[in-house]
Amino acid sequence: MAMKPSLTLRLGQQLRMTPQLQQAIKLLQLSTLDLQQEIQEALDSNLMLEESSGEEDQADEQTLEDYDASDAVHSDDNSLVSDSDDGGSENDAGVEIVEVYDPELDGDYQQDTGEQLASETISDELPIDSVWEDVWDEATPMSSQSGAGGDNDDDYIDTRNVVSTSLQTHLEDQLNLRRLSETDELIAMTIVDGLDSKGVLTVSLEDILLSIPPEYECEMDEVLAVLHLIQHLDPVGVAARDLRECLIIQLKALPEQTLWRNEAITVVSDYITSLANRDYALLIRKTKLKEDELRQVIALIQTLDPRPGADIAPSTTEYIEPDVLVSKKKGRWTVELNPKSAPRIRVNQEYASMIKRADNSSDNTYLKNNLQEARWFIKSLQQRNDTLLKVSTKIVEYQRGFLEYGEQAMKPLVLHEIASAVDLHESTISRVTTQKYMLTPAGVFELKYFFSSHVNTQAGGEVSSTAIRALIKQLIAAENPKKPLSDSKIVGLLADQDIMVARRTIAKYRESLMIRPSNERKQLV
DSSP: OOOOOOOOOOOOOOOOOOHHHHHHHHHHTOOHHHHHHHHHHHHHHOTTEEEOOOOOOSSOOOOOTTSOGGGOSOOGGGOOOOOOTTSEEEOTTSOEEEOOOOTTTTTOOOOOHHHHHHHSOOOTTSOTTOOHHHHSOTTSOGGGTSOTTSOOOHHHHHHHTOOOOOHHHHHHHHHTTSOOOHHHHHHHHHHHHTBOTTSBBOSOHHHHHHHSOGGGOOOHHHHHHHHHHHHTSSSTTTTBSSHHHHHHHHHHTSOTTSTTHHHHHHHHHHHHHHHHTTOHHHHHHHHOOOHHHHHHHHHHHHTSOSOTTTTTSOOOOOOOOOSEEEEEETTEEEEEEOTTTSOOEEEOHHHHTTOOTTOOSHHHHHHHHHHHHHHHHHHHHHHHHHHHHHHHHHHHHHTHHHHHHOGGGOOOBOHHHHHHHHTOOHHHHHHHHTTOEEEETTEEEEGGGGOBOEEEBTTSOEEEHHHHHHHHHHHHHTSBTTBOOOHHHHHHHHHTTTBOOOHHHHHHHHHHTTOOOHHHHOOOO
């Protein structure tokens, strides 16, 4: 068969997502912080979008009635809020849905700052040639402009993003106050560079000695002397090579009259392995200490810092802005979107009024395209809020026991159950519950937290894995510190409550709760 170019006609079907659907899916899976960045990029690139202050103008409300009504921003048919007197709707489960009214999402017109200033009259008493110094009251303190009751968060943002001092910089500042020779200074910088974030020396002394150039004629005694100097800087115990050395340095730095200081040095230097294994019987026999005396020695050791460098440069605190607020009002659980995280953008009415229908010029086409994109963007935001509100409401309906009684009342829940209840696909539920947070009276939880697998009971029922974790935490909290519960014992205690769980499952749940094994939980009472 000869191969030659030819033209053929084929008829077929393909499933493709429209740009509007792609944009809606993208916005749906974004977290609050990423959504704010996406909104800011849209404001910067589309002149038809503008940020709204959120204050409703009662004098002048305008909508884009001269354009296609099908592209309206708000649709009463898709709204989740009924026209009840209390501004909310209540479903069959008794969960009230409250959605905060947002005028910019409804296309209401609001005066911008320029129009507000133009509508006001300037006082005749103010001279035209007045300057800032003539108007500003120097006696007014700056704190009154941004006090505790104000909304100025500039100082908070500045202090939040300040870069903390690193451990290396902290030690170098102290070494600069010392009169070190050129060789000692080079050794000290090499040691400081070999520290990790916890203050542990990760480089051997032999490697430090080999890294010093031969012309300095450095010896191991000089390296040890500089290391001893750094170990007694602030914080004491930094640059230690292991845990034993770190604790001994801190113990020897205590005053000699400190009670149980010498006994603690003996325990750490000779029996730190037995101390880590909590083999108190062996420690009592080897150290010749009584149980009460050993308890005092261990209490002194526990006051030491095994990671002295970790507190110099603490990790940055991550703040979470909840997307959904859940509260109980008049005996009913209320679900509403967080007004602080809701987008506050609208179509710029001044630019929209410049569009002419019969004009096909490039400028008019550019304005039309930007207007259409602005409408799509705002509509996608509204769909995101509607989906998030519906899913959150169903989660509250299923997990009302958790809100009332805590983790032990958590019910098993999977994505398929919520997807069937709200008539959405499971992938949509997965997107809307990822990196979205709910503020409840019990705290802030990610929406994914309310989904968990189940374990069967002897009576044929089901128990959530979250509830089992809560039971494990409760049993361990009430255990005898001298005889902590093993995983096998916990299995037996749960079996008494008709909950059948394997021992390896108990170990997995215990590790997820950051609870140590029974041999490491043993204590002297």
